[in-house]
Amino acid sequence: MNIRRTLAILAATTVAAPAVLIAAPAAVARPVAATPAATDPAATDPFASCTSWTQTARTTSELVGFPTKLVAGTWSTFTFRTVNISASPLKGVGATVDAAAWEEGTRSPSIKLTTQWYDRAAKKWRPMPGRLTEYAVITRTLKPGARSDVKMRVRADRAAKAGDGDTFEYGRYAGKDGVCGYAQAIHEYRFVVEPAAPAPKPAAR
Numbered sequence: 001m002n003i004r005r006t007l008a009i010l011a012a013t014t015v016a017a018p019a020v021l022i023a024a025p026a027a028v029a030r031p032v033a034a035t036p037a038a039t040d041p042a043a044t045d046p047f048a049s050c051t052s053w054t055q056t057a058r059t060t061s062e063l064v065g066f067p068t069k070l071v072a073g074t075w076s077t078f079t080f081r082t083v084n085i086s087a088s089p090l091k092g093v094g095a096t097v098d099a100a101a102w103e104e105g106t107r108s109p110s111i112k113l114t115t116q117w118y119d120r121a122a123k124k125w126r127p128m129p130g131r132l133t134e135y136a137v138i139t140r141t142l143k144p145g146a147r148s149d150v151k152m153r154v155r156a157d158r159a160a161k162a163g164d165g166d167t168f169e170y171g172r173y174a175g176k177d178g179v180c181g182y183a184q185a186i187h188e189y190r191f192v193v194e195p196a197a198p199a200p201k202p203a204a205r
Contacts, residue, residue, distance in 0.1 A: 053181055054181045060082070062080075063097070065078045068190070070101070071194050072157060072196040079150065080150045080169065084143065089176050090143075093173055098167065117151070118153075128152070142173075160196075163193040166190045168186055170186060
């Protein structure tokens with residue numbers, strides 16, 4: 001949790017250059033989204049064609065409708081929203097949603113969470129990466145001023161006890177000019193976890 005707390009503090013005080021909050025450049029990461037086979041890496045990963053990285057933000061990102069309460073065993077949906085605030089077209093948008101939760105009275109993540117994003121092209125749910133250095137390519141070709149909304153969902157394990165949690169979203173972009181970078185700011189979202197309702201007892205005969 002020490003790393004997460006540090007990131008939260010930096011996210012609250014750093015807006016213009018969130019790139020310093022990312023642990024590693026995108027060049028070493030691998031996309032989660034499945035894409036058609038191709039010999040050119042840039043055909044499957046728009047970030048493979050990055051020739052330089054900048055701290056100038058071309059996008060904003062936020063989680064719209066992220067739940068303030070997770071009921072164990074139940075999916076809660078939300079939206080990862082990206083807006084191209086630049087005058088240049090983008091080749092791709094990457095996203096990481098880092099969620100963790102812990103039981104009441106503790107500070108170490110102990111509640112199992114599952115986070116997924118919906119791949120509209122494949123019409124299926126895909127897992128979000130589990131580390132800050134990994135990402136999912138959730139959007140391709142975003143025009144200047146355009147907005148991308150990608151459906152996501154999160155669930156606490158059904159056996160989870162009451163607890164608290166927080167989530168951070170990390171957005172990155174790949175420009176068609178080969179220049180890549182990170183979203184304008186990182187945001188924190190806090191929530192509580194409630195245990196699942198006990199199964200009803202069979203009626204007495």
